[in-house]
Amino acid sequence: MLDFPLWKRNFLWAITIFTVALALPSLASLTNLRWPDMLPSQTVNLGLDLAGGSHILLEADSSQVGAQRLENMEEAVRSALDNAREDIGFGDVSTAGGRLTIRLDDPSQVDAAREAILPLMGTGLVSEWDLEFLDGNTRLVLTPTQSGIDNAVTTAMDSATDVVRRRIDSLGTREPTIIRQGDTRIVVQVPGLTDPDELKDLLGQTARLEFKMLDTQATPAQIESGIPRAGSELVPGAPGGDYAGQVIAVRRLGGVRGDSLVDASQTFNPDDNTPAVSITFDSVGAERFARLTTENVGQQFAIILDGEVLSAPRILQPIYGGSSQITGGFSLQQATSLARALASGALPVDLTVIEERTVGPDLGAASIRSGTMAMGVGTLLVIVLMILVYGRFGIYATAALAINVLMILGIMAAFSTTLTLPGIAGFVLTIGAAVDANVLINERIREERKRGRRVVAAVENGYREASRAIYDANATNFIAGVLLFTFGSGPVRGFAVVLLIGLFTSVFTAVTMTRMWTANWLRAKRPTDIQI
Structure with missing residues (x-):
């Protein structure tokens, strides 16, 4: 077990150096140091409790x-x-x-x-x-x-959750937390969001697009009374649109929905250069839209968004190809927001913000300072104890501990995982768990020496026998971590991520690396006794 040929030593050091190097951009970011632009700069994402941001609870109208x-x-x-x-x-x-x-x-x-x-x-x-x-x-x-x-509500909420996720991703935010809560609620947490109002506007917009033919047989009296004739419905005009303040009668069935949209982008109306939204249907939607415009040439159809008429253009000729343009007195920001909402898909149900919390970056900075201080004090005490009790082997354990922390940070950065306040607690726990392996090894070596074994045999037996207990303990912790990650959410997952990564890195550093260092020392010095 103490045989480490050159190729194996180089391989272990290559893994260590590469993983530690991945942590350097994150260290620079956390300490506010400038990282060279020419170098890879992937860092650990900070969670809502560390970077600040918005917490929003949405409720659906089932x-x-x-x-x-x-x-x-x-x-x-x-x-x-x-x-x-x-x-x-x-x-x-x-x-x-x-x-x-x-x-x-x-x-x-x-x-x-x-x-x-x-x-x-x-x-x-x-x-x-x-x-x-x-x-x-x-x-x-x-x-x-x-x-x-019940099945329909579940399906609608799953679809709404996916749409919310696509919309938030379109804002360019990183690592949002979006989970179902109960039957009709969705929790949204977006770290680092500087404009929560934009997020609320985007999530509050259903973006349900419909194209319906106007009911030309509806009389003004029917529209004014609010009682549509059979087969029709009354739809109000959208504020700022062509029919603002009016009510339009449209045919209830036979139109085309925006469910088949595959793309939407902000453009400009070629007639007056005002902001507009260009849309593109898939093959099924294109066929329906072509049939609708072919069968109703010369008639008007209403473009309805979230139950309000944006405009009602007249069909001059059949529209093939599945492309069209939506106008309605948009500002540039409104057109961009609408295009983003349409491109991410329509919400199957209306979502209402029933709770909102904003975490400021100052609070997150205080959490980082407190967590870092806790981790620093804990690390210092562990280092002092290990060196005083185990001497040289305590120094090896301390070096393995420092490498272990950097490797966890590097692996988290490589996979763009999120560090939360419970994640920092996971770091502190990992520090204790990492040296625990070295305590088991060193105590086992002591026992072997007391039994009269020679130095090399005592060290070899110490690592071999202690490794069994270490692997068993880490396997148990691994099962617990997987369960926490699978069934937990938010902060619980943040803790589980650090725990799972730390299990692998701690075994690598506390067992494999320290054994290599010890073997090199024994081969170089050939001591007849060791102080441990």
Whole structure:
């Protein structure tokens, strides 16, 4: 075990030097020293509690999920009945009471209607909808089950979490923490964010884009009364848009949603050079948009964003290729924000900020100072104790300890992990755990010497026997660290990251490196006795 050929020594030193070098940019950043631009500068990211930033708690309106689900099913059922092999006549359609009701013209067509509708429900969705025929098979009723609603809310919240993550990443921030909390809440923590209002505006914007045809048959009296005619809905004009302060009647179904957007960017309107947003659909969206504009040449369609009409241009000719432009009296900042929101995807539900906390950088700096002081005092006491008790072997343990801390920092920087205040606590814990391995080794060497073994044999047996206990203990800690990282969040994960990295680096430095140093000393000096 004490045999270290030249190639092995070079290999171990290469790993050590390379990993320690990775920590240098982070050390320069933490100590406010200038790091040369020409050198690699990847550093450890500081968490919210160290760098300051914003903590926001968002809550979703889950009732929107059920309403959207009903509307999607209504459109799908209408299309299925219209395209059925047998001509199925149906009349009034209602979504009152949270269920979809369609009246059939001919009760004898109930089997054909059932055959047309069942494929929409799918084998995996049978339990999510209850289908029944009432009033002598003249009324078709689809009722969402509670399990179906719960699954839809879960899916919507997962999608909303992904959209929130993409939007925050577009701001250029690093290592945000975005996690679900309960059934309808999302926690967002963004370290180093200097403009929390921009974040709130971006997350509060649903960015649900729709293109719907204007209902030209709606009368001014119907619009003024607020009661749309069947198959239509009333939508207010967006402030600053072409229809600000007005209410527009549009067809409720048959439009095109922005779900199929693949890109959105801020541009300028070529007519008046005002800020605008260019959008691009995928193949499915492009086909729907082309069909909509082809079938309605000469008519107006409304561009609706988050339930407000931005503009209502007239279709002069079919629009192919899946590209279009959105205008509506935007400022440059509004157009940029809208393009960013559309590019990241529409939120399936509205999110409301119900809690906001801001951590200032001064508090984070104080945390760093306190944590560094705790780590420094702890390290100093450990160093003094190890040198006083174990002499030369204590010096080896101290050197291994310093390298261990730098290697942890370097590995964290290489993988762009985040250092939090609990992470600093993990550093302090790692210092104690790292020297614990050397305590076991040195005490075992003492026992071997007391039994009368020669120096080399005592050292070799000491490392071999103690390593078993060290590996067993680290394996147990590794399991605990994995569980903390898997099931924990935020600060708990920050602690787990340092713990897991520290397990590997401490074994490498406290066992492998100190054994190499000890073997080199024994080979060079060949002592007949050791003080330990």
